[in-house]
Amino acid sequence: MSRGLLRLTAIAAATAALAACATTASAQVPPVVNAPAGSVRGTTDDAISAFKGIPFAAPPVGDMRWRPPAPAATWQGVRDATQFGAACMQPTPVIxxxxxxxxxxxxEDCLTLNVWTPSITGKAPVMVWIHGGALVTGSSKETLYDGARLAxxxxxxxTINYRLGVLGWLAHPDLSAESPVGISGNYGLMDQVAALEWVKRNIAAFGGDPDNVAIAGESAGGLSVLYLMSSPLAQGLFDRAIAQSAYxxxxxxxxxxxYGAPAAEAAGSALARTLQAPSLRVLRGMDAQALTDRAAMSGFATFGVVDGVVLPRQIVxxxxxxxxxxxxxxxxxxxxxxxxxxxxxxxVPADAAAYERTIRERYGDLADAFLRLYPSADMEESILAASRDALYGWTSERMVRSQTQAGQPSFLYLFDHGYPATDAARLHAFHASELPYMFGTLDRTPPRWPAIPDTPGERQLSDxxxxxxxSFVRSGRPVADDAAAWSPYxxxxxxxxxxxxxxxxxxxxxxxxxLHEAAVQRRKVADQAWNWNAGLASPSLAEAQ
Structure with a gap:
């Protein structure tokens, strides 16, 4: 090799090394976003930037407990956003x-959110995820909800936090009395609205389009989607909705x-008596964990409240x-x-005759239709299916029917996928089992979750x-290349x-x-609850008039 060629080769090698160093250094420079709420510094991994633990509202502590969310305090300089914030208070696990x-x-200082973005200079569609957990447990930082794959x-x-359990959903006459509009409860739902307002004001700085926002959630997160679709406070803050296993x-x-439930204020007063708390001052002075645990142990039911303002009437x-x-x-x-x-x-009843007799007693002229769908030949499977459909199946189809009638293209799915570990445990397509597939987090499930095999088929389904x-978040139509066409309902x-x-x-x-629509309409007329009290657990339904 000539001396000149050696020199050119050395120059080329040095240039490549410098370029590699520059690329590495660039990749290691933490991304900074200057948002209206304040400047934050996040992390970048494989071209996806993440910003965690960003406050969207003030801590609801002390005298702010059981008040609507207040604006978060501003901060000076660049805030570290590399770690998740605390989860909201929830009962101490017993099982x-x-x-x-x-x-x-x-x-209690938990009103934070996390952002994953493909680029802070773009104008990408936005998905705001609301976690499940019966409005009592859960967190925005669960590994199932890692947003990198969707990004x-x-x-x-x-992904957002919101107040849970008694701290997020307590109604009480004294709380209503101190409210300017005379209401209480729904603090967790108001947190969700505050998070959407934060997104509207700030997400453009993270590369998101504030005019192209989808709300999404599973289980209690799906219920929250229904609440938000029903609440005047949330109108105009989102453009699409995804409801997975909503009810x-x-x-x-x-x-x-x-409808079989006490007034929310009366339930709150009863809880205060159980806790031996004669005033709001005493309730607000109680240790947050002790209050949360004692409320859960006393059977406090965590739901939204039809208050005429945040929730104007029943979702139905x-x-x-x-x-x-x-x-x-x-x-x-x-x-x-x-x-x-x-x-x-x-x-499960003692025998098929007892099953059929109870269904006929409870469902009257609807019993034949019920028994065709849920026959006594396999009572266990029929009971599981009837409970599933009364809660989740009916709700899902009712949503897409309603939106279709409103002129909105809407899409229905049934997740019926299992794999060896789920089927061996008799958990085929169990509640929430679609989450690691639609988030692309097959390898980040909880410790006791049936292990998903690392196979091309599972990865292909997740993709x-x-x-x-x-695609639905982006355009309102779910499209996946090399997969089945998904037609509107x-x-x-x-x-x-x-x-x-x-x-x-x-x-x-x-x-x-x-069947379940007819049952719900009869329960409404009879002032009965409609929820998981289906099938054998159903109240007697009035005959059609």
């Missing part, structure tokens, strides 16, 4: 389930007992009157919902769901059935929606 995960520190599809992902149940009303009535947010909806449920929630299912969800009553692979079908569980 471990497949959903149990280490959420780390909890605190790689060009979506800005925001359109009856909700306590603030001042009066209705909001949708029937066409007062819900007119946005496209993606909604669905899992075939094995109740397999991991067996406490929601009534016990398809990630693309469907990202429409007159054909189309559904995407997600088994080993997605497939397009029509008329999911014929007769299911009509």
């Amino acid at each position: 471990q389930t497949i959903y149990s995960a280490d959420i780390g520190r909890t605190s 790689r599809e060009g979506v800005v992902v925001v 359109m149940i009856s909700t306590p009303e603030l001042k009066q007992a209705r 009535d909001v949708f029937d009157r066409g007062e819900q947010a007119k946005v496209p909806v993606l909604a669905g449920f899992n075939s094995g919902e109740i397999r991991s929630l067996r406490m929601l299912a009534p016990p 398809a769901l990630v693309r469907y969800w990202a 429409g007159e054909a009553r189309s559904v995407l059935a997600i088994r080993e692979a997605p497939s397009s079908e029509t008329h999911l569980y014929p007769g299911m929606f009509e």
Whole structure:
């Protein structure tokens, strides 16, 4: 090799080394966003930037306990946003389930959110994720909800905390008396609205489009989506909605007992007496963890409150009157919902005759339709299916029907996918089992979650769901290359059935929606609750007039 060629080779090698060093240094420079709320410094991994623990409201502590969220304090300089904030207060775990995960520190100072973004200079669609947990447990930082994979599809992902349990949903006459509008309860829902308002003001600085926002959630997060679609406070803050395993149940009303539930204020007063707390001052002075644990042990029921302001009326009535947010909806449920929630299912009777006799006593002229759908030949499976459909199946189909009637393209799915570990445990397509697939977090499930095999088929299914969800967030239509076309629900009553692979079908569980819709309407007339009291646990339904 000539001396000149050696020199050129050395120069080329040195240039390449310098370029590599520059690339490494660039990758290691923490991203900084200068948002209206303040400047934050995050992290970057594989071209996706993450900003964690950003406060969207002031800490609801001390005298601010059980008040609507207040604006977060501004800060000087650049705030570190590399660590998740504390989870909101929740009961001390007494048992471990497949959903149990280490959420780390909890605190009343918990109103924070996290952002994953593909670029801080873009204008990407935004998905705001609301975690599940019965409005009692959960956190925005659970590993299942890592937003990086969806961000790689060009979506800005925001996960939020909101007040839980008694600290987020207590109504009480004294709280209503100190409210300028005479209401109480729904503090967790108001937190969700405050997070959406923060997104509207700030997300452009993170590369998101404030005019292209989808709200999304599963289980209690799906219920929250229904609440937000029903609340005038949230109108205009989102453009699409995703409701996974949501439940359109009856909700306590603030001042009066209705639909089998006491007035929310009366329930709050009863709890205060149980806690031996004669005043708000005493309640606000109680240790947050002790208060949360004692309220849970006393059976305090955590729901939204129909107060005429935050929630103007029952969700069913909001949708029937066409007062819900007119946005496209993606909604669905899992075939094995109740397999991991067996406490929601009534016990199996001694024999088929007892099963059929009870159903005929409870359902009257609807009993034949019920027994066709849920026959006595396999009572356990029928009980699981009836409980599933009364809560999740009916709700999902009702949502897409309502939005279709409102002129919005809406999409229904059934998640019916299992794998060796779920099927061995009799948990096929259990409640929440779609989450690691649509988030692309197959390797980040909780410790007791049935292990998902690392196979091309599982990864391919996850990739398809990630693309469907990202496409819907982007455009209001779920499209995934190399996967089945997902048609709007429409007159054909189309559904995407997600088994080993997605497939397009029509008329999911014929007769299911009509049966449970008829039962709900009769319960409304009879002032009965509609929730998980289905099948053998149903009250007697009045005959049709």
